[in-house]
Amino acid sequence: MYSEKVLDHFENPRNVGEIADANAVGQVGNAKCGDIMKIYMQISDDEVIEDVKFKTFGCGAAIATSSMATEMVKGKSVDEALTLTNKAVMEALDGLPPVKVHCSVLAEEAVRAAIQDYYDRKGIQKKVIEKCSQCCGNCSCGE
Amino acid sequence: MYSEKVLDHFENPRNVGEIADANAVGQVGNAKCGDIMKIYMQISDDEVIEDVKFKTFGCGAAIATSSMATEMVKGKSVDEALTLTNKAVMEALDGLPPVKVHCSVLAEEAVRAAIQDYYDRKGIQKKVIEKCSQCCGNCSCGE
Amino acid sequence: MRDCVYFDNAATTKIKSAVLEAMMPYLTEEYGNPSSIYSLGARAHSAIDEARDQVARAIGAKGREVFFTGGGTEADNWAIKGVALGNRKKGNHIISTAIEHHAVLHTLDYLEKQGFEVTYLPVDEYGRISPEDVKNAIKDTTILITVMFANNEIGVIEPIGEIGAIAKEKGIAFHTDAVQALGHMPIDVNTLNIDLMSLSAHKIHGPKGVGALYVRQGLRMENFLHGGAQEQKRRSGTENVAGIVGFGKAIQLATADIAGHTGKIAAMRDRLIDEIYSRIPYCRLNGPRDGRVCNNVNFSFQYIEGEALLLMLNMKGVAASSGSACTSGSLDPSHVLLAIGLPHEIAHGSLRLSLSDYTTQEDIDYVLEVLPPIVARLRAMSPLYEEIERGVKYV
């Protein structure tokens, strides 16, 4: 069902934890749907993501995509991080089963939510996150 | 499916054949239904069945019941032979599968048909056979 | 006397040892439920997927068009009820034939009681249906054509490709029961324009109780077995993993060298037919000489009844079958034999000998040795034959 890569990132997730003095925190998902991702970032003044950590409540794919997404944005500039797509996360994990694609969407959104938080705190007038993508389909997410 | 007795009477049927100068011949059944029994008897003046033979077109049970019924009436008086029931034939064979019960009815009827023929030839005004018992159920027997 | 000379391969077949070998892990240590997430379950799931690909490859389908069932009967029930009930709004007319297997015919009976209209096409003296008849039977309300690929009793092969082309042209779903055709001729669902096809494992040296329904992608139909999310949510029930794996292996073996298999078996079949004709009077081959499945021989022997024949053959160690009423579970002889025009009394006296890869020339020799005296013995007991013999003498 899961690729080796997914299982590796599930078993040995990178960047798990919190950043006590994070200047960017984003949380997406919903306990009701069984997936919450929370991403902490330490972003430098020249907008480089110096550190990133996550906490995730969710299935194997949710944990693996969190791990992979944090790996992919770590050390990148915020603008580069905003180019991260769920597809790129999936590809980096050698694919996901169809029912798990929404996890990669959540991971992309969690990154954007953290960056949005950074902008908001800084008073930068940018919107990088839309409303819930309803990626989780027929569950009663967000209601 | 069949008892040992039935198989024995099928494999080694008693009294198969014709009686060239029979004074009683009865035939029941119908090729369409897949069962014809023809019984030949040599009946003495004091109404004893001195010899009996049969020919049967039909399944294993048809052949076995013919064999058993002829055995059971051989040497008996006509009146005794008329007391032969299909149940007695079945019991003598240690039973028949439910779908084969009609074969024992045919055997009883074949004996009666032969005796009827004897009465008719002799001009004796007795009716010992009714019309078709419809024992063969839903087939188009006799139509 | 031989112990078991098996001539009833159209009824069921022996599991090949390579098939059983493939099944054994799933009857022992690999007992996981394929829906489970852990390794034991995942391995069972992969095994099913491999079997699905084996089935798909054998019939030119895609894996996701193959759904495993509990046998050919379930596949027939699902195909026919599924399409009929799922397209009720489009129409209520179904076209079939008089010689289908009971799994098709009794399903159609059932649908007739639900208000469907069924046209049963007649067959010619060899059991062949005419594509022209199919075309002429089509109405605006026709939603399904179901015609068997090869007949189980008399082995006639129907013109499936021509019917498929007609169905495709008219946009009508086309189902074929290919249970008796599988392994005995090449089958490609695309070139033949088949939309649904029933298969059964135990006719091709696989296990009993497992089959498959091929369903062309996008075809509209209802589910039949409701419940869990197995088989792409279209056929519920914990999968018979061992059975499915066995089916996969069996179909792979059965279709690996169809030309070789057909050549070998048809040669034995033809010798059997020729020799029966030459050794036994008053008999008739049922079904065509050509255009018949390579493993089927079906004769009627006049003046005797089939069950008695089978019992005597059994006493000589030969396993065979008959269209006699006595073996059909009803009191009428085979609907197939009646449909090709045999009178009842002749239909009662039929014998089917069906061959397989395991049939040997010695088996053929043996049945040719024991059959004629048995027929003669039963005829000697038969009041019908008595008349004929007398007739013959008097001529």
Added chain:
Amino acid sequence: MRDCVYFDNAATTKIKSAVLEAMMPYLTEEYGNPSSIYSLGARAHSAIDEARDQVARAIGAKGREVFFTGGGTEADNWAIKGVALGNRKKGNHIISTAIEHHAVLHTLDYLEKQGFEVTYLPVDEYGRISPEDVKNAIKDTTILITVMFANNEIGVIEPIGEIGAIAKEKGIAFHTDAVQALGHMPIDVNTLNIDLMSLSAHKIHGPKGVGALYVRQGLRMENFLHGGAQEQKRRSGTENVAGIVGFGKAIQLATADIAGHTGKIAAMRDRLIDEIYSRIPYCRLNGPRDGRVCNNVNFSFQYIEGEALLLMLNMKGVAASSGSACTSGSLDPSHVLLAIGLPHEIAHGSLRLSLSDYTTQEDIDYVLEVLPPIVARLRAMSPLYEEIERGVKYV
């Protein structure tokens, strides 16, 4: 690390070696078709009859009231559709519960689309339905009550005898899905007034793909699988002889010493429950403490998700299951856990450990050793737990 510590016996079980042994002849030399007249077929027929008697004896039924099917799902589909469609003229109302298996629920969904009306009785926090509710739900149009014997997820045992008595008094057909109860408690269809009962072999160390439906003699219902004259003309299809024989043997073994089995398994179950409670905080046993099937343990662990838990357990060699949405094939968590009132987020974090005769004290020790650190590790990753921990610290 252990290789495969199997705690998913409610999903499926390992075939017992005595069962496989009983099956082997029918997978090899005894391959006859039970409908055939010759010896090879007759022996297969007798083998099925013996299995039928074994099943009948195990449930207090007569042999002719037992019909073999392709599994529990088919038995459920047949029972419910058969009674509903066969008694349409009498009424269209069916009473069931919110916690039935999908084989029942999705069949009822289907019937609702056909114009049947279904009352789904609620359950209490332990999953129990009330006989009083059943009584109150009965209408003039009620034709069927279907209530499962024991629930597959949380192991709760329903008051089948009381419901049976009500059904009998009102003259309404009563079906129970006893797939999860079989072998774990005495079942007598007569004292419990059960009219139809679904069984499945693979839950009791028998093979997958075979089950049975008990049908009380004289009960009015339709056939489901149409075709050949097998199973007293009520369930068509060439019989899965090996599977049926295996089922017969499995049910005989499973019911030979129910008290002994229950005592042994329940003791392990209770130790597992007690120890989980004592070793892991924020958890809750789903289903009742008493009145639960002897082999079922079901816990919710707050703040974590079930699939992740299963994957980590699998990495330690433990096979288990969850009511998490991720493993249910849909996006909602188990309908059973929701029905007993769990909020979604807690339902997502459930774990079912189900035992069998093969479960050892070492297995229990092992799972008790590996489970707490896994739960702790997942909680450490969970943003939900983070809040709680913080909350706890601050108190």
